[in-house]
Amino acid sequence: MKTVIALSVSDITTRLLALSALRHTLNSSRPPLLHADHRAALELVIHSSFAEICLRLSSLASDCAPGAADDDIMSITLDLPETAAAPLLRGILENATAMATLAEAYRGADTSLSTSYASEFTSLISLARRAITDATFAAAPPRIRPHFL
Numbered sequence: 001m002k003t004v005i006a007l008s009v010s011d012i013t014t015r016l017l018a019l020s021a022l023r024h025t026l027n028s029s030r031p032p033l034l035h036a037d038h039r040a041a042l043e044l045v046i047h048s049s050f051a052e053i054c055l056r057l058s059s060l061a062s063d064c065a066p067g068a069a070d071d072d073i074m075s076i077t078l079d080l081p082e083t084a085a086a087p088l089l090r091g092i093l094e095n096a097t098a099m100a101t102l103a104e105a106y107r108g109a110d111t112s113l114s115t116s117y118a119s120e121f122t123s124l125i126s127l128a129r130r131a132i133t134d135a136t137f138a139a140a141p142p143r144i145r146p147h148f149l
Contacts, residue, residue: 001082002062005090006075007097009046009067013039015098016046016105031109042101043069049100050074053093056125060132078132089131096124 020034034042047066054064054076063077076093080086103117 001080002077003080003084003086004075004077005086005093006073007050007090007094009043009072009074012046012094012098012101013042015094016042016101019098019102030113031106034105042105045101045104046097047071047074049097049104052100053096053125057128057132060129080132085131089128092124092128092131096121096128099124 017034017036017039023030024033047069051064051066054061054066057076057078058064061076061078063075065075067074074097078089080089099117099121103114103121106114106117
């Protein structure tokens with residue numbers, strides 16, 4: 001069954017600003033706080049990050065729409081069984097998009113922080129791939145046929 005998973009750019013941007021605020025509150029010596037003035041730049045990077053996710057999941061997706069700069073909705077279409085947990089997968093992809101965006105945002109300002117976000121992004125993409133393939137195999141388990149000599 002074709003399942004469309006849609007992500008909101010504005011929701012991801014709000015999450016990024018909240019994560020930045022929390023990080024800055026806990027350790028203000030780290031890179032500067034991201035704030036609403038950075039929203040337009042973050043939204044462009046969010047679209048780019050989601051396009052990278054589409055490329056990484058292209059073998060499992062039938063369609064992907066990372067959207068243009070002024071689009072708020074990005075989507076990916078996956079062929080999932082009805083038993084698959086699409087909301088869970090949506091959350092994984094939303095977090096992966098946020099982590100890829102933060103990795104890019106901090107690339108020149110704090111290499112350690114950028115690397116940490118990039119590592120989290122890679123883990124989330126692996127988790128998404130596993131969730132998709134596990135759901136697919138659980139719906140249609142392989143048939144084992146004995147072979148007698």
